[in-house]
Amino acid sequence: MESIRKSRTVGSGGKSVMGKITIYDIAREAGVSTATVTRVLSGHPSVRADTRERVQRIIDAHAYTPSASARDLEGRSTRTIGIVMPPVINPYFTRLYNAAYEEAQANGYYAALFQMNENQPIRRELVDELIRRRLGGVIFAGNIWSSERSGLKEALERLRNYMPVVAVCPPATQLDCICVHSDLVGCSRLPVRHLHTLGHRRIAFIGGSMRLSDASRRGQNFLEELRALDLPDDPAYHVDCGYDAEGGERAVLRMLTNLDRRRWPTALIAFNDLVALGAMKQLKQMGLRLPEGMAIIGCDNQFFCPYTDPPMTSVDLHPEEMARSAVRELLLSHDGDAKTFSMMRDATLVVRESCGARLGYRKLG
Amino acid sequence: MESIRKSRTVGSGGKSVMGKITIYDIAREAGVSTATVTRVLSGHPSVRADTRERVQRIIDAHAYTPSASARDLEGRSTRTIGIVMPPVINPYFTRLYNAAYEEAQANGYYAALFQMNENQPIRRELVDELIRRRLGGVIFAGNIWSSERSGLKEALERLRNYMPVVAVCPPATQLDCICVHSDLVGCSRLPVRHLHTLGHRRIAFIGGSMRLSDASRRGQNFLEELRALDLPDDPAYHVDCGYDAEGGERAVLRMLTNLDRRRWPTALIAFNDLVALGAMKQLKQMGLRLPEGMAIIGCDNQFFCPYTDPPMTSVDLHPEEMARSAVRELLLSHDGDAKTFSMMRDATLVVRESCGARLGYRKLG
DNA sequence: TTGTACGCGTTATCAG
DNA sequence: CTGATAACGCGTACAA
Numbered sequence: 001m002e003s004i005r006k007s008r009t010v011g012s013g014g015k016s017v018m019g020k021i022t023i024y025d026i027a028r029e030a031g032v033s034t035a036t037v038t039r040v041l042s043g044h045p046s047v048r049a050d051t052r053e054r055v056q057r058i059i060d061a062h063a064y065t066p067s068a069s070a071r072d073l074e075g076r077s078t079r080t081i082g083i084v085m086p087p088v089i090n091p092y093f094t095r096l097y098n099a100a101y102e103e104a105q106a107n108g109y110y111a112a113l114f115q116m117n118e119n120q121p122i123r124r125e126l127v128d129e130l131i132r133r134r135l136g137g138v139i140f141a142g143n144i145w146s147s148e149r150s151g152l153k154e155a156l157e158r159l160r161n162y163m164p165v166v167a168v169c170p171p172a173t174q175l176d177c178i179c180v181h182s183d184l185v186g187c188s189r190l191p192v193r194h195l196h197t198l199g200h201r202r203i204a205f206i207g208g209s210m211r212l213s214d215a216s217r218r219g220q221n222f223l224e225e226l227r228a229l230d231l232p233d234d235p236a237y238h239v240d241c242g243y244d245a246e247g248g249e250r251a252v253l254r255m256l257t258n259l260d261r262r263r264w265p266t267a268l269i270a271f272n273d274l275v276a277l278g279a280m281k282q283l284k285q286m287g288l289r290l291p292e293g294m295a296i297i298g299c300d301n302q303f304f305c306p307y308t309d310p311p312m313t314s315v316d317l318h319p320e321e322m323a324r325s326a327v328r329e330l331l332l333s334h335d336g337d338a339k340t341f342s343m344m345r346d347a348t349l350v351v352r353e354s355c356g357a358r359l360g361y362r363k364l365g
Numbered sequence: 366m367e368s369i370r371k372s373r374t375v376g377s378g379g380k381s382v383m384g385k386i387t388i389y390d391i392a393r394e395a396g397v398s399t400a401t402v403t404r405v406l407s408g409h410p411s412v413r414a415d416t417r418e419r420v421q422r423i424i425d426a427h428a429y430t431p432s433a434s435a436r437d438l439e440g441r442s443t444r445t446i447g448i449v450m451p452p453v454i455n456p457y458f459t460r461l462y463n464a465a466y467e468e469a470q471a472n473g474y475y476a477a478l479f480q481m482n483e484n485q486p487i488r489r490e491l492v493d494e495l496i497r498r499r500l501g502g503v504i505f506a507g508n509i510w511s512s513e514r515s516g517l518k519e520a521l522e523r524l525r526n527y528m529p530v531v532a533v534c535p536p537a538t539q540l541d542c543i544c545v546h547s548d549l550v551g552c553s554r555l556p557v558r559h560l561h562t563l564g565h566r567r568i569a570f571i572g573g574s575m576r577l578s579d580a581s582r583r584g585q586n587f588l589e590e591l592r593a594l595d596l597p598d599d600p601a602y603h604v605d606c607g608y609d610a611e612g613g614e615r616a617v618l619r620m621l622t623n624l625d626r627r628r629w630p631t632a633l634i635a636f637n638d639l640v641a642l643g644a645m646k647q648l649k650q651m652g653l654r655l656p657e658g659m660a661i662i663g664c665d666n667q668f669f670c671p672y673t674d675p676p677m678t679s680v681d682l683h684p685e686e687m688a689r690s691a692v693r694e695l696l697l698s699h700d701g702d703a704k705t706f707s708m709m710r711d712a713t714l715v716v717r718e719s720c721g722a723r724l725g726y727r728k729l730g
Numbered sequence: 731t732t733g734t735a736c737g738c739g740t741t742a743t744c745a746g
Numbered sequence: 747c748t749g750a751t752a753a754c755g756c757g758t759a760c761a762a
């Protein structure tokens with residue numbers, strides 16, 4: 001900020017009054033009533049052609065545009081839905097939001113984004129904000145509904161009193177709203193099976209946080225999957241390291257330096273692609289070749305996966321589809337009959353070369 | 366969507382009337398006037414303690430929250446600014462938006478995002494939408510203001526009649542609004558000089574689009590810089606390929622296959638990091654080693670730059686700072702005295718290893 | 731300290 | 747076909 005320098009004061013201008021023309025002004029100038037102006041505006045048929053034209057001319061001349069606030073006040077829908085999620089900086093949520101935005105737009109709605117850091121209690125102010133704006137509905141996405149969040153139940157209940165709510169999240173229980181959840185079982189099963197098929201026996205899991213009950217679901221499922229295949233579930237093969245690339249670097253460093261080389265895992269499953277990215281860097285730095293020295297699988301199938309070296313095998317949770325479904329359900333449940341149900345999209349394993357396989361798309365039962 | 370399956374109809378619930386309580390309801394139930402309720406709501410001092418408490422209790426009981434529409438109508442600001450830019454899918458704009466969002470929030474404002482594809486005319490509907498919502502101001506970002514866009518002048522003028530406007534963009538002329546622009550000169554100069562210093566003489570530029578006058582600025586500056594250093598500005602050393610990784614792959618493929626090996630450039634400057642990412646992949650695929658076989662520099666200093674192989678040298682345009690400045694200026698120019706000026710943040714070269722240098726941060730005059 | 735009444739910009743209803 | 751006029755929900759003078 002201080003290093004930004006202003007320059008070139010080019011000039012000054014700008015109208016003085018900042019657009020204050022109302023429907024009254026138009027009506028007066030056109031010599032009609034406000035009702036007629038409204039009729040022209042909404043294309044109502046019962047208005048004489050010449051009147052319509054005259055009014056329209058005035059409207060155009062002033063580039064008059066009715067106020068949304070006033071219009072909303074009159075009782076109709078604001079045609080806006082809210083979407084509450086972690087900051088778009090996380091590319092997974094970027095995709096989620098983008099798809100929601102497009103779907104909303106396709107239905108004549110606007111998707112207002114409310115960013116919220118994860119693992120932070122639902123602030124009462126946020127709920128207030130949503131209600132104040134009289135949104136047509138809200139989508140909560142991300143690990144929003146973890147039981148750690150205080151005031152969750154209350155917030156949800158209060159909100160639902162005003163508008164429909166749908167959650168896009170890991171499988172959660174007791175959620176009294178429509179819930180579109182990700183396939184966390186497949187998300188663990190797919191990569192483990194894939195690695196097992198390729199002959200791997202010592203498989204580790206890095207990323208996330210075991211202490212957060214919902215986020216740990218991934219880790220739990222991973223362990224169950226290992227046991228189902230009679231693979232060792234050594235605690236040393238699991239390290240929490242958060243959700244970004246830096247965490248991935250740290251995780252690898254910590255795990256491998258703490259382990260006798262003969263006990264090193266031969267494959268890594270990362271919480272997400274960001275973590276995997278960091279892990280790959282650290283692995284190379286330690287002199288390992290990929291995928292020979294270590295196989296690795298990410299999650300989210302981000303845009304950069306085909307461009308890592310080697311290209312990264314990853315699980316696609318199809319956030320776009322989930323977002324679109326969420327928006328559609330939200331718009332459908334517009335009216336009071338608030339149903340409550342869950343829906344799920346299967347995960348897909350996108351095989352590239354970070355595990356030494358070259359199979360293209362592949363889906364395991 | 367069709368592959369998403371519903372399951373587990375858990376139950377049904379939801380209040381029937383979807384929150385219709387108004388300030389009148391509260392007033393009646395508390396046995397006071399609406400004015401008093403308002404006073405309690407806004408923490409006005411002149412209200413007796415017991416009255417306040419009684420009213421507050423009713424408010425809490427109903428979880429009453431005043432309507433934003435009604436409040437806005439009353440004349441005050443909507444405390445919302447708009448930010449119009451390309452889809453947040455592009456990580457550069459993600460950062461831009463995120464910073465704007467935070468800065469707005471820090472000032473008690475909300476930043477409403479309006480996504481618009483680049484190189485598309487400013488739709489009248491969009492401007493209508495912005496005006497309809499009576500925003501406190503609008504930020505336009507990206508290559509929005511290219512002269513190719515039809516109706517640009519008109520849209521801007523009309524908009525400015527309603528609210529302050531600031532543009533975050535490449536240097537543009539004749540923009541009758543506050544303009545925070547990126548340092549496109551430095552953006553070309555820095556990488557060229559860096560490569561020149563390292564001994565490179567045949568330097569190519571890939572990405573963007575020469576046909577779009579504003580986007581081509583980068584290319585123009587690049588050429589000028591080459592000439593200033595007496596380097597060859599062979600047209601074959603420039604290929605348009607858009608703005609994503611796939612484009613980068615294509616660009617490399619096209620350029621190198623069309624060129625005799627002895628005339629190959631020894632270094633590549635990419636329009637942005639996405640393009641550079643694709644280029645790196647294609648270069649490796651053609652058997653070149655990086656940076657020995659080819660040096661490469663990206664732009665935007667994206668999160669993945671430290672994690673490419675080799676880590677990518679890139680130019681940082683500091684989108685976050687620009688966004689924050691834009692928001693601040695917007696909020697400042699709240700009142701009618703619409704000044705018009707430009708400000709610029711210097712670009713910075715972040716040196717990593719994709720050019721074979723190991724210098725850390727480095728800034729060239 | 732509290733209440734009354736009006737304005738904010740639109741739409742909808744009901745007369746003409 | 748068109749024009750008054752009443753909501754809509756809230757803030758705010760002004761009055762009590």
